[in-house]
Amino acid sequence: EYRDTKNTVKLLVDSKCNKKIIKDLKRLLEVGCPNKMNASSSHKNFLDFLRYGNHSSIDKNIEKTTKTMNKEDKNQYLLPLPCWMARFIKNLHVTPQGLVIKPGKNDRLIWDGSFIPNWQATCINMMLSTDTEPEIIYGETFMKHLESIWNLRITHPVTDILLFDDDVKGAFRHNKYHPDIAAAFSFIIANLLYIPLGRTFGSITSPSNFDPIARARIHLANFLSNRTDLLQKYKHIIDKVKFSEEPDSNTVFVQAVKDSIHKGVQDTK
Numbered sequence: 001e002y003r004d005t006k007n008t009v010k011l012l013v014d015s016k017c018n019k020k021i022i023k024d025l026k027r028l029l030e031v032g033c034p035n036k037m038n039a040s041s042s043h044k045n046f047l048d049f050l051r052y053g054n055h056s057s058i059d060k061n062i063e064k065t066t067k068t069m070n071k072e073d074k075n076q077y078l079l080p081l082p083c084w085m086a087r088f089i090k091n092l093h094v095t096p097q098g099l100v101i102k103p104g105k106n107d108r109l110i111w112d113g114s115f116i117p118n119w120q121a122t123c124i125n126m127m128l129s130t131d132t133e134p135e136i137i138y139g140e141t142f143m144k145h146l147e148s149i150w151n152l153r154i155t156h157p158v159t160d161i162l163l164f165d166d167d168v169k170g171a172f173r174h175n176k177y178h179p180d181i182a183a184a185f186s187f188i189i190a191n192l193l194y195i196p197l198g199r200t201f202g203s204i205t206s207p208s209n210f211d212p213i214a215r216a217r218i219h220l221a222n223f224l225s226n227r228t229d230l231l232q233k234y235k236h237i238i239d240k241v242k243f244s245e246e247p248d249s250n251t252v253f254v255q256a257v258k259d260s261i262h263k264g265v266q267d268t269k
Contacts (some may be wrong), residue, residue, distance in 0.1 A: 032178030173198030
């Protein structure tokens, strides 16, 4: 309900965003994910996964798992139903779950879409293909980030460079499954059947379907950074931004060397 798809797409069009990004984004926001799914599963296959259940980390940490599921439900990432309904819902498949626990971090539920209980079984990831989904460019992002820092250091050899970490909370959940296939990504924990509404972490098509959103955000961040009127409009938020302390006079900055490819920041406006 917080989305304004019409104006978001209009802003992307007006700011001359890549047409492929706009097309993918419209499909993501107006139709759902994935871009294509054409598969079948036998009743035996369904029963193989149903009888397997979940990985042992779920039963060993059922209280932590329940807490995680309450949070997922609160965020409206899934739809909980009585588990006995699993046998009566069309196109439903159940996928084993696991729980990853790391000290200092939130527990993370793992939707194991590549697991098969036996060699004759067919998991959901075997029913999907990345060939029909948007292109993934995320793998190049870290290198581009390092190159941008290098170019900044060429142009600003003795200036403190402040880096910003933009973490998208529940990234894959921003994309919603199309209602016709949401049940195919279901799972059961304890006595509840969960039908995910947002994309699962573990599906092979989840990364590619978040990429258009990430690329649209990059485009808008660049475009809107030139809107000085936004500084005053959102001053109440900007004033809350905290910066690290400035380096002292003894700080030595590592110099960057200009070459034929890295020539520094070209647009210094």
